[in-house]
Amino acid sequence: MKQAIITGASKGLGKALAHQLAAMGYDLLLVARSEKMLADLAQQITATYKVKATSLALDLSDTKSSGAIYSWCEQNQFNPSVLINNAGYACWGFFESMPIDQQEKMIQVNTGSLVNLTHTMLPLLKRQPAAYIMNIASTAAYQAVPTMALYAASKAFVKSFSRGLRYELRNTNVSVTCVSPGPMSTNFIQQAGMEAMQETAKKFEMPAEVVAKKGLKAMFNKKSESIPGAVNYLTVKFSNILPDALLEKIAANLYLTKLKP
Numbered sequence: 001m002k003q004a005i006i007t008g009a010s011k012g013l014g015k016a017l018a019h020q021l022a023a024m025g026y027d028l029l030l031v032a033r034s035e036k037m038l039a040d041l042a043q044q045i046t047a048t049y050k051v052k053a054t055s056l057a058l059d060l061s062d063t064k065s066s067g068a069i070y071s072w073c074e075q076n077q078f079n080p081s082v083l084i085n086n087a088g089y090a091c092w093g094f095f096e097s098m099p100i101d102q103q104e105k106m107i108q109v110n111t112g113s114l115v116n117l118t119h120t121m122l123p124l125l126k127r128q129p130a131a132y133i134m135n136i137a138s139t140a141a142y143q144a145v146p147t148m149a150l151y152a153a154s155k156a157f158v159k160s161f162s163r164g165l166r167y168e169l170r171n172t173n174v175s176v177t178c179v180s181p182g183p184m185s186t187n188f189i190q191q192a193g194m195e196a197m198q199e200t201a202k203k204f205e206m207p208a209e210v211v212a213k214k215g216l217k218a219m220f221n222k223k224s225e226s227i228p229g230a231v232n233y234l235t236v237k238f239s240n241i242l243p244d245a246l247l248e249k250i251a252a253n254l255y256l257t258k259l260k261p
């Protein structure tokens with residue numbers, strides 16, 4: 001029985017991952033807040049592929065959410081061999097100007113809930129002959145981004161945590177892969193109130209379906225990291241040799257100049 005958990009599955013990259021894993025024969029537990037959207041997706045996937053998809057509407061900023069996911073798995077004899085920590089979003093603006101409770105909530109979703117769910121689900125993943133964890137970071141994980149300082153920091157956390165955990169688990173059945181997309185055509189920009197960035201993002205955007213395909217390939221091939229898209233990959237590799245101060249200036253030129261005072 002192939003079974004997988006995907007967080008942030010209601011839209012965007014999570015939805016694309018759900019379709020592709022269902023096409024590979026995985027039963028799915030789909031987690032996000034949008035109850036109706038998630039239930040409709042579960043129904044559509046169950047009707048389209050020969051699998052069972054179930055929706056579990058949860059707010060991952062709630063520290064009890066991983067316990068609820070674990071209980072659901074135990075009650076439903078759901079034995080996942082794949083855990084995809086995809087839920088995440090950005091707050092755009094000056095750190096000082098944005099309410100701290102909103103920013104802390106974002107950190108909790110992007111990092112805290114990912115850590116907690118991974119820790120909670122590891123005993124179940126270890127029961128499988130082979131298991132996979134995919135953590136979604138971002139190309140922003142590789143450098144500081146003024147006006148998205150906390151978002152970039154949260155994704156750097158995801159990347160570093162994924163690599164450290166991967167090493168700790170190297171002699172076990174569980175493989176950890178960190179996927180770092182660049183801009184994608186999803187709800188991300190609208191959610192972050194970054195409409196002013198839409199035109200720029202469009203020039204670099206990749207379809208979520210393509211990112212999902214490349215991410216799944218990397219995960220099942222037990223790769224440590226994946227940066228989908230040649231431009232994204234080269235940008236990250238090139239950024240390794242540039243001084244941090246220059247990278248921050250380039251990022252500020254892209255993001256800060258578009259921010260309304």
Ligand SMILES: NC(=O)c1ccc[n+]([C@@H]2O[C@H](COP(=O)([O-])OP(=O)(O)OC[C@H]3O[C@@H](n4cnc5c(N)ncnc54)[C@H](OP(=O)(O)O)[C@@H]3O)[C@@H](O)[C@H]2O)c1
Pocket residue numbers: 007008009010011012013014031032033034035058059060061086087088089090109136137138139180181182183184185186187188189191208
């Ligand atoms: N799009 C990009 O340009 C881009 C670039 C690099 C990395 N990423 C990363 O890719 C991942 C997927 O984002 P996306 O582009 O697909 O954006 P999206 O379309 O906005 O999807 C985000 C997903 O996260 C879920 N989510 C947000 N807050 C949540 C919460 N409190 N509890 C539970 N679920 C929550 C959303 O569901 P509900 O709203 O229904 O809760 C949605 O399913 C994120 O980790 C993002 O940081 C995106």
